[in-house]
Every structure is written in C-alpha cells, then in structure tokens.
Amino acid sequence: MASEPHHWRGTEPRRVLAPDGSLVGDPDVGLGPDDLRAMLRFMLLARRLDRECIALQRQGELTVYPGFEGQEAAQVGSAMALGPDDFVFPTFRELAAALVRGVDPVQYLAYHRGTWHGGPYDPRATRFGPICIPVATQIVHGVGYAMGLALDGVRACSLAYFGDGSTSEGDFHEAANLAGVFGAPTVLFCQNNGWAISVPTARQTAGEIWKRAEGYGFPGIRVDGNDVLAVYRETREAAARAYAGEGPTLIEALTYRVGAHSTADDPGRYRGEDEVSDARGFDPIARFRSWLLAAGHIDDDLLAGWEAEIEEQVLTIREGVIAQPPPPVEWMFDWTYADPPSALAVQRSEVLGG
Amino acid sequence: MATTVKLDAGAAGHGAEPRGKRDDDGQATYLIAIAEALWEEMERDERVYMLGEDIGAYGGAFKVTEGFLDRFGSGRVIDTPIAEETIVGMAVGSAMEGLRPVAEFQYADFMSSGFDSIATVLGRYHYRSGVPLPVVLRGPSGGYVRASSFHSVNPEPWFAYGGGIKIVAPAFPADAKGLMKSAVRDDNPVLYLEHKWIYRRIKETVPTDPDFLVPIGEAAVKREGTDVSIITSGALVHKSLEAAENLAQRGVSAEVVDLRTIVPIDEETVLNSIAKTSRALVVSESYRFVGIGAEVGATIAEKAFEHLDAPVTRLSPPNMPVPFSPTLEDAFLPQVADIERAVEELSAW
Numbered sequence: 001m002a003s004e005p006h007h008w009r010g011t012e013p014r015r016v017l018a019p020d021g022s023l024v025g026d027p028d029v030g031l032g033p034d035d036l037r038a039m040l041r042f043m044l045l046a047r048r049l050d051r052e053c054i055a056l057q058r059q060g061e062l063t064v065y066p067g068f069e070g071q072e073a074a075q076v077g078s079a080m081a082l083g084p085d086d087f088v089f090p091t092f093r094e095l096a097a098a099l100v101r102g103v104d105p106v107q108y109l110a111y112h113r114g115t116w117h118g119g120p121y122d123p124r125a126t127r128f129g130p131i132c133i134p135v136a137t138q139i140v141h142g143v144g145y146a147m148g149l150a151l152d153g154v155r156a157c158s159l160a161y162f163g164d165g166s167t168s169e170g171d172f173h174e175a176a177n178l179a180g181v182f183g184a185p186t187v188l189f190c191q192n193n194g195w196a197i198s199v200p201t202a203r204q205t206a207g208e209i210w211k212r213a214e215g216y217g218f219p220g221i222r223v224d225g226n227d228v229l230a231v232y233r234e235t236r237e238a239a240a241r242a243y244a245g246e247g248p249t250l251i252e253a254l255t256y257r258v259g260a261h262s263t264a265d266d267p268g269r270y271r272g273e274d275e276v277s278d279a280r281g282f283d284p285i286a287r288f289r290s291w292l293l294a295a296g297h298i299d300d301d302l303l304a305g306w307e308a309e310i311e312e313q314v315l316t317i318r319e320g321v322i323a324q325p326p327p328p329v330e331w332m333f334d335w336t337y338a339d340p341p342s343a344l345a346v347q348r349s350e351v352l353g354g
Numbered sequence: 355m356a357t358t359v360k361l362d363a364g365a366a367g368h369g370a371e372p373r374g375k376r377d378d379d380g381q382a383t384y385l386i387a388i389a390e391a392l393w394e395e396m397e398r399d400e401r402v403y404m405l406g407e408d409i410g411a412y413g414g415a416f417k418v419t420e421g422f423l424d425r426f427g428s429g430r431v432i433d434t435p436i437a438e439e440t441i442v443g444m445a446v447g448s449a450m451e452g453l454r455p456v457a458e459f460q461y462a463d464f465m466s467s468g469f470d471s472i473a474t475v476l477g478r479y480h481y482r483s484g485v486p487l488p489v490v491l492r493g494p495s496g497g498y499v500r501a502s503s504f505h506s507v508n509p510e511p512w513f514a515y516g517g518g519i520k521i522v523a524p525a526f527p528a529d530a531k532g533l534m535k536s537a538v539r540d541d542n543p544v545l546y547l548e549h550k551w552i553y554r555r556i557k558e559t560v561p562t563d564p565d566f567l568v569p570i571g572e573a574a575v576k577r578e579g580t581d582v583s584i585i586t587s588g589a590l591v592h593k594s595l596e597a598a599e600n601l602a603q604r605g606v607s608a609e610v611v612d613l614r615t616i617v618p619i620d621e622e623t624v625l626n627s628i629a630k631t632s633r634a635l636v637v638s639e640s641y642r643f644v645g646i647g648a649e650v651g652a653t654i655a656e657k658a659f660e661h662l663d664a665p666v667t668r669l670s671p672p673n674m675p676v677p678f679s680p681t682l683e684d685a686f687l688p689q690v691a692d693i694e695r696a697v698e699e700l701s702a703w
Contacts, residue, residue, distance in 0.1 A: 331682070
C-alpha cells in the first residue's frame with residue numbers, strides 16, 4: 001500500500017469510502033443513483049478537460065494554466081452540495097467546481113487565454129465569482145457576501161475555496177474571525193493539496209487547519225477530500241447550518257495536487273516522483289468509480305459511452321477556446337469603469353488616435 | 355556594449371528554466387547580475403539574509419536565488435509562509451535586531467499585499483524612532499511579458515509618494531549589480547525593482563570587483579544626442595535606445611537618460627540634458643496620471659523652463675489595469691514606434 005501524502009497525517013479525516021473504494025460510512029448522503037452518476041461524470045469530464053487545458057497551453061492557445069488533477073472530488077463534491085442561490089468564491093484552480101455550477105468552460109477559459117474583458121461569464125448569473133489571483137482575498141469576499149445574504153434575509157450561503165497556503169495570509173484569519181463574530185452564513189472550504197508552489201503544508205502551518213475553527217468559535221471539520229461522498233455530505237451539512245442561521249463552518253479537505261502548480265512550474269525541483277506516484281494510489285476518481293461499479297450504479301458500457309461523449313464535449317470546448325479572437329483595443333477603455341469618466345476619453349484618444 | 359537576446363513572449367518568464375551562467379567572455383544577463391550581487395553581499399556580510407516565498411529549493415519565481423539555499427542554508431535563505439505583510443514585518447523586526455534582510459516578492463504587484471507594512475511602517479520607522487532599517491525589498495516589476503494585470507504592475511508611484519523609502523529600477527546588468535550592492539549596504543529601506551522583461555533579454559560585461567557599486571540617486575546618459583532628450587527607466591530605456599537608433603537613421607539625434615534611481619531622482623543629470631537639447635520626452639511605464647513621468651515632467655517644466663523650445667511631452671500607459679491580451683497590452687504600453695513618433699513631433703518644433 002502506498003503511503004499517504006505527508007500532509008494527511010494527524011487527525012483521521014471523515015470518510016464514507018476508504019481509499020480502495022470499500023465502504024466505511026453510510027453511503028446514503030442524500031443523492032439518488034442519477035445524481036451519483038452525474039457526480040462521477042462531472043469528475044471524469046473535469047479530469048479530461050484539465051488535461052486538455054494543459055495541452056492547449058503547451059500548444060500556445062492558453063497563456064498559463066493551473067491544473068487541478070487529483071482534486072476532482074473536493075471540487076465536484078462541494079459544488080454539488082450547494083443550492084442554486086448559494087454563491088461560490090473560487091481561487092484560480094476551481095474549473096471543476098465551475099463546471100458543476102454551470103459556468104461555460106469556454107468563457108471561463110477566456111481568463112487563461114487572456115481574451116477576457118469585463119468578465120468572461122456573469123458572476124451574478126452563474127453565482128460563481130471571477131477567478132481570484134490575489135491569494136486569500138476571496139475568503140473575505142465570501143464572508144462579506146454572506147453578511148449581505150443575512151441582512152437581506154435570503155436563505156442561502158456563500159462558499160469560498162482556498163488552499164493550504166492561503167491560510168498563512170492575514171486575510172484568512174480576518175475572514176474567519178469576522179465570520180465567527182457575525183455568525184455569517186458561509187462555508188470556508190480549504191483544499192489542502194499539500195503544496196503551495198514549492199512549499200509543503202508543514203511549512204505553512206505547524207498545526208492542523210481544521211482545528212483553527214475552534215479559536216474562531218465555529219465548527220471545523222477534516223474530511224477526506226478525495227472521497228467525493230464525504231465531501232458532499234460535509235459541505236451539505238455546513239450549508240444547512242448556514243441556512244438555519246447557525247453560522248460558518250471551516251472544512252479542511254485533504255487532497256493532493258498531482259500536477260504542477262501551473263504550466264509555468266517544474267515540481268521536480270522540490271518533490272520526488274515517489275511522492276506523486278504514492279498519491280496516485282489515493283485517486284478520487286478510481287475510488288468512487290470502484291464503489292459505483294460494486295454498488296451496481298454504473299457498468300462498463302455506461303463508462304465507455306461517457307468516454308466517447310466526454311471526448312466530443314472536450315473537443316467542442318477546445319474549438320470554442322481556439323476560436324476566441326483577441327479583443328478589440330477599445331475594450332480596455334470600455335470596461336475600466338462602469339461609467340467611463342470623461343478624463344478617460346482623453347487617454348483613449350491618445351492610445352487609439354483620433 | 356549590451357546585447358539583446360531574442361526570447362519568445364509568454365508566461366512572464368516565471369518558471370522552470372534555470373538562472374544560467376555568465377558567457378565564456380564574461381557577459382552576464384540582468385538576472386545573473388542581480389544574483390551575483392546578492393551572492394557577493396551574502397558572502398561579505400553574514401548579517402545579510404533573504405526571506406520570501408519559494409526562494410529556497412525552488413530558487414524564486416524567476417530563479418534569481420537558485421543555488422542560494424545550498425550555499426547559505428535555510429537559516430539565511432528562508433522560505434516563508436504566504437504572508438506578504440508578515441514578510442515585511444519580519445524584515446523590520448530583524449533589521450531592528452541588527453540583521454540586513456533582503457525580502458523577495460514573487461512579483462512587485464504583490465507588494466500591495468504588504469502595503470501597510472511598507473508604506474506606513476517601513477517608510478516611517480526612522481522618522482519615528484531614529485533607528486535605521488537596512489531593508490531591501492526586491493520585486494519583479496513591469497509588463498511586456500503577457501502576464502496579466504496581476505503580474506505586470508509598475509508600483510513605483512505607490513511607494514515614491516510617502517517618503518522614507520528609496521526606489522531603484524535599473525535597466526542594464528552592470529547597473530543592476532552595482533545598485534543591488536549599494537541597496538544592501540544602504541541603511542535605509544530600498545525598494546529594488548527588477549524589470550522582468552529585461553531579466554533574460556539583456557546581457558553585457560559586468561564587473562567582478564566585489565566592491566563594484568553604482569550609487570543610488572545617479573542617473574546615466576546611455577546615448578548622447580542633441581535634438582531631443584528621452585528621460586526614462588527600466589524596460590523603456592531599451593525601447594528608447596532602439597527608437598533613438600532608428601531616429602538617427604532619419605537624421606534626428608535623441609539623447610537617452612536612464613534614471614536608474616526613481617527616489618531620489620537625479621535632477622541634475624536630467625536638467626543638464628534638457629539644457630543641451632531643449633526638448634523633453636518623458637517615457638514612463640507608470641501610469642500617465644500621477645505617474646513618475648508626471649513628476650519628472652513637472653520638474654523639467656519648473657526648473658528648465660528657460661531652456662525649453664517645446665512643451666514637455668509624456669508617454670505613459672493610461673490609468674487602468676494592465677491588459678492580459680497581447681493585442682491590448684501592446685496598445686497599452688509605450689512601444690518603440692510610439693517613442694519615435696513622439697520624438698519626431700517634438701523635434702519638429
């Protein structure tokens with residue numbers, strides 16, 4: 001048996017499925033067979049698309065791309081647990097969650113192609129925020145949004161994704177403290193994938209991330225982030241607490257970044273191949289697929305059909321991405337302000353001429 | 355004489371490629387020159403240490419600190435958690451204790467995450483306490499590398515404004531080395547901005563004398579001319595030199611002044627150039643409104659009025675985020691052709 005990723009040590013995470021796909025908890029997480037199948041299909045699509053995006057970057061069609069292979073369960077499980085009125089604040093590594101939330105992947109990938117302006121998708125319509133580059137800032141936005149929901153009396157919550165590295169930023173502390181003080185209906189969802197570029201989790205924090213919640217006065221949960229059923233259940237319960245006015249929850253989902261930090265990274269500089277091949281032994285897709293097969297929810301024919309469909313789907317996305325032309329120059333002036341001031345017109349004519 | 359290395363655009367240069375070595379003939383890129391300066395200063399003074407994100411095994415976002423961990427150990431090459439405010443705060447505290455910290459920001463853009471610690475703590479510490487803080491904050495600055503609005507900013511005006519901090523922004527490898535060594539030896543906080551477009555593109559013969567210093571606060575005339583003065587810094591020095599070369603073939607003689615230091619500005623060298631040419635084109639990568647070019651232009655208008663034969667002209671990006679799209683970034687940032695056009699308009703006066 002391969003050894004667990006380094007950052008999984010300590011408190012045993014909550015699980016429904018063991019890494020080998022065997023059942024260790026109640027599989028009834030509130031999802032019927034159709035939803036369970038949809039969950040796996042999203043994970044398969046996400047992985048195939050993620051690999052395609054890396055290929056697109058290598059082919060010069062995307063400028064830079066941060067892969068998420070290995071984190072499909074953490075993203076798909078948590079995103080599927082949210083209701084239509086809930087709002088997601090992503091980092092820059094949540095394409096799988098975006099797919100679940102119904103964000104058009106071609107529009108999403110405009111960020112990585114550099115063709116976006118004024119928002120490639122409408123965050124208000126998709127209830128999925130713009131991808132966030134400044135580390136950890138989105139956690140505070142999630143809390144602020146949740147406080148808005150509470151003030152408006154809307155029965156919904158926000159969920160902010162962030163990584164283990166983000167918990168070192170002051171923004172994490174300030175967001176968590178604020179959420180605790182105001183009892184904000186929010187879920188602070190940490191995908192602890194073991195690496196912040198070259199720095200391992202142990203060099204970000206000497207303790208366990210989920211335990212910090214106690215100091216802020218709300219529940220903290222450690223879940224196996226590669227167990228999609230457990231992720232779904234814990235996120236669903238956290239959202240239910242938020243809807244019921246019981247305040248925030250911090251979820252630490254233990255997962256692993258199998259690939260590089262981004263297409264500009266070379267992880268060979270700071271971690272060994274053994275660690276990565278060991279981590280592949282805890283693959284979230286293999287685990288869930290194995291259980292679904294054993295439970296009789298899927299069979300090989302269905303999987304083969306999906307594979308062909310997903311190939312087709314990813315090809316369509318690929319073509320859509322490549323078809324995006326560079327934006328016209330005047331767009332940068334059109335989108336800088338909601339209502340462009342006259343001073344900008346002067347600068348516009350200096351750049352565009354005339 | 356500096357030479358330009360052809361590089362493909364893309365991904366900001368951040369990444370896997372190693373820092374490289376000097377050529378057999380002793381030429382060093384800007385990236386290597388900065389690393390040499392840091393290495394020599396760490397060898398010279400054991401109180402000098404580095405801190406930052408991914409500077410150890412990874413060698414820094416652009417590989418400036420590659421090999422430093424092996425030579426100087428994790429006590430002097432410290433990979434910090436992701437916490438920019440804390441990196442600056444730790445530099446302040448350890449400088450109080452007598453160390454000489456050199457902190458790396460992966461991109462100069464991220465200095466905004468440590469803004470309070472830089473602007474209101476670091477910049478005012480000596481004023482409030484009389485305690486000198488020999489802190490260097492390094493950050494890759496500027497655009498032209500298709501790196502989006504989050505990795506392309508020129509932050510000079512943010513920190514030039516409040517006083518208490520020196521800002522250097524070299525354009526050539528030798529200047530980069532000499533200024534880095536001066537920055538490390540300076541008893542004031544110094545913001546050292548490394549232009550990421552220059553890192554691997556420009557190389558030249560760089561002095562090996564361990565005490566080779568370029569003084570902070572001195573500009574340099576990089577090309578003599580008689581018709582128009584181009585006052586600039588960073589990557590735009592190279593764009594201006596290229597423009598000047600093209601203009602010379604059309605009979606226009608442009609002088610190129612490389613500020614090298616943004617705070618304090620070397621007014622004397624700038625004004626001497628204007629006295630000679632009577633025409634000023636200020637080319638800056640900081641925004642036009644309230645940018646460094648506005649300040650330099652105002653200084654010329656105020657102090658060289660009697661020499662001027664034409665209005666002081668500025669060339670700077672409009673006040674908005676740096677676009678990601680190559681097409682838009684090209685339109686946004688001053689280009690060689692823009693500089694040529696502006697010089698020709700000025701020389702026609």
